[in-house]
Amino acid sequence: MSPLARFRRQWFFWLITAALYFFLLGPIFAIALASLEGKQTYHFQFPPEALSLAWYGKIPHKYVHALGVSVAVASITACLSTLIGGMAAIGLVRGGLRRSDTLQAFFNVPLQVPLVVTGVVFLQFYNQFAILTGIDFLGSLLGLVIVHVFITIPYSIGTIGSVLMRVNPRLEEAARTLGGSEWSIFRRVLLPVVKPGIFAGLFYGFIVSFGDVPTAVFIASGEFVTLPVEIFQTLQFDFDPAVLALSTIVVILSVILILFMQKVVGLDLVLPSGKR
């Protein structure tokens, strides 16, 4: 059957698909267009009346600071959760333990708990911890990183684990037969083959941490407020057109990051699957 004939038989499905893309991407384009509206007051106008980049120069300092906080938190989170998740994945896939399914399910529990609940749970835990020990994680960089590591470990276990499962264990056996020590097998055989999984894990850790609102809204305060929380507060209580310009910049950065990851590790590893 020719592609055209197939398309004609499924035109209704394609119509829904088009509607879906319009629905998913339209609002993001609306932000980009509205950010270029020089006379912006409150409403989004289409087409824009006066094109200008004026709002891009008027982004308040607190948002730029928050962007820095977000990038810092997301980078540290990505590294820690990839390290922890990677170790767990090697243990789960190559450890030869009989109960590894149960353990895997245990590691995935953070995905089953709604993020708001995780946020409230850690808020209260930090409170009680501060009362007991005098160390206050609330409103600190470390406090945010701990929560984000907790919610992102399952992602890096998923990406690194799925790469490991595809790699033939004979590769390591061959290295061992040839006299490789444990350390050199790890460093020169295992590590190179799981590299795409590590990149994908870093990517997930970064992007999940960077986009998080429901947990950070409870933990972040004072000097260390992440960008999504700052935008969330702005939208909840007042409105500043500069947020549109800022959001456009964040979207462009996210798109660059996603395209870069897709080039580096390929689409199938970046796609979230139902298992994770």
Added chain:
Amino acid sequence: MKAIVARHRSGARPRWHLFLWAPLAISAALLILPQASFVWMSFHKNLGMGLVSDTLVLDNYLRILSDPFYLGSLWLTFRLSLEATVFALILGFPAAYCLARARSSWVSLLVVLLLISSFVTIVIKVLGLSLVLGQEGVVNQFLQAVGIVSEPLRLLNNSSGVVIGLVQYTLPFLVMLLFGVVQTIPVSLEEAAELHGASRASTIRRVIVPLALPGLIAGGLMTFNLNMGAFTSAVLLGGGKVLTLPVLIQRKIFLDVDYPLAACLATVLVVLVFLFNVASVLLLRWNMRSQRPS
């Protein structure tokens, strides 16, 4: 060579499982310590000003399960999550089907677009929705210009706004999951059905949907779970008027500083989501068993 073989045989296998213990300890500590102190908190009484009683009480749970206000919130959360799940499946499945069956290089671009939509932070997507859904937004302008509605629809600060936001939030994840599901259904089965004279509609109804059913249920379940816990879109698009459980939890913390009740609501939410998952897994198993010819 002999020495190497000997070492190999003598069980010098790398002990990879040793890697597991540190992550396991960290995960367990991060999961069990906070959760346990949290559930413990939900059995205490609020004394105001963030102070809680020393005695254990069931008051909070009794209050939630008897007060019509909290029961109403539970029901609202459930209803909106279900509505959003149904809409997401109706939109998501045909799209996933098209993407999985199309044999064109455009497909990977379309998948990347889905990926972008799913990874742009939710606040920004909500901001975009609030731009286009307002009384004078493009959606209402379009609907009025075409003549579908005579007065602008209220699509923000009410439950329809929340449902739209939930669908926007979950749809890319759902489509990516169903994309994988449809790929596992061989095209040859559809072609066989059509060769034997089945119409397009009956092929969809009697071949594709039954084969995709486990995937549809799994996807629907994932979507429902995400919806039940959805916070950002519920707060911002509901405009503080749509009090689902996640919104109530936030209000109890920030407005009323009633930590025990917030803990209790959160525990109820987690237990509900968990029970719902268990119930649907059981239902699915029972369904598959009853379909199997004996």
